[in-house]
Amino acid sequence: AQKITQTQPGMFVQEKEAVTLDCTYDxxxxxxxxxxxxxxxxxxxxxxxxxxxxxxxxxxxxxxxLNFQKARKSANLVIxxxxxxxxxxxxxxxxxxxxxxxxFGAGTRLFVKA
Amino acid sequence: GAVVSQHPxxxxxxxxxxxxxxxxxxxxxxxxxxxxxxxxKQSLMLMATSNEGSKATxxxxxxxxxxxxxxxxxxxxTLTVTSAHPEDSSFYICSARVVGELSNQPQHFGDGxxxxxx
Numbered sequence: 277a278q279k280i281t282q283t284q285p286g287m288f289v290q291e292k293e294a295v296t297l298d299c300t301y302d303x304x305x306x307x308x309x310x311x312x313x314x315x316x317x318x319x320x321x322x323x324x325x326x327x328x329x330x331x332x333x334x335x336x337x338x339x340x341x342l343n344f345q346k347a348r349k350s351a352n353l354v355i356x357x358x359x360x361x362x363x364x365x366x367x368x369x370x371x372x373x374x375x376x377x378x379x380f381g382a383g384t385r386l387f388v389k390a
Numbered sequence: 391g392a393v394v395s396q397h398p399x400x401x402x403x404x405x406x407x408x409x410x411x412x413x414x415x416x417x418x419x420x421x422x423x424x425x426x427x428x429x430x431k432q433s434l435m436l437m438a439t440s441n442e443g444s445k446a447t448x449x450x451x452x453x454x455x456x457x458x459x460x461x462x463x464x465x466x467x468t469l470t471v472t473s474a475h476p477e478d479s480s481f482y483i484c485s486a487r488v489v490g491e492l493s494n495q496p497q498h499f500g501d502g503x504x505x506x507x508x
């Protein structure tokens with residue numbers, strides 16, 4: 277069975293500093309995809325970044341990067357130069373190939389302080 | 391592209407009524423749609439997978455007769471919460487998969503529906 281674990285219920289970061297949100301996963305599949313989504317208080321889900329299990333390089337998208345350590349089964353999200361608008365809930369998610377069913381972690385609420 | 395429209399955004403109704411939530415793919419065809427439920431400050435829990443023209447597949451513990459799902463066309467899936475009670479109050483969000491889309495593509499989410507049963 278697949279499982280996503282986010283152990284940080286809440287995180288605080290000073291504006292303009294970097295922050296790492298942790299995510300570990302468990303799966304017996306060799307091929308899988310890892311996603312990070314942002315959910316502001318308004319509720320919509322915003323896709324941030326994707327990492328495939330066979331991707332050799334860590335994914336980057338603007339201020340977002342994914343620290344992928346396959347052997348440790350971790351896929352931490354790094355947000356550089358935090359902004360006040362980054363305050364939101366962040367979910368790590370995993371999808372196995374073929375089924376398109378996605379499971380989500382419990383989420384981490386990020387608070388950016390001015 | 392790949393816009394998913396969910397309606398209504400907010401619903402407040404009396405206990406015992408049935409509530410229908412629509413999920414539409416506006417600029418693509420969606421053979422598969424997913425319905426999630428999210429309690430405050432919690433994660434998204436998959437309720438069911440809806441496939442066009444066939445019966446929905448419900449996750450364990452989800453009452454099929456309480457949460458009726460219809461996916462009658464390639465652009466519309468509906469979730470009906472029947473005889474709703476206060477414990478059904480939650481945030482419901484749908485997502486859709488583009489026909490032929492690869493598994494490395496993100497899900498296309500609607501903006502969600504906040505349901506409050508009085």
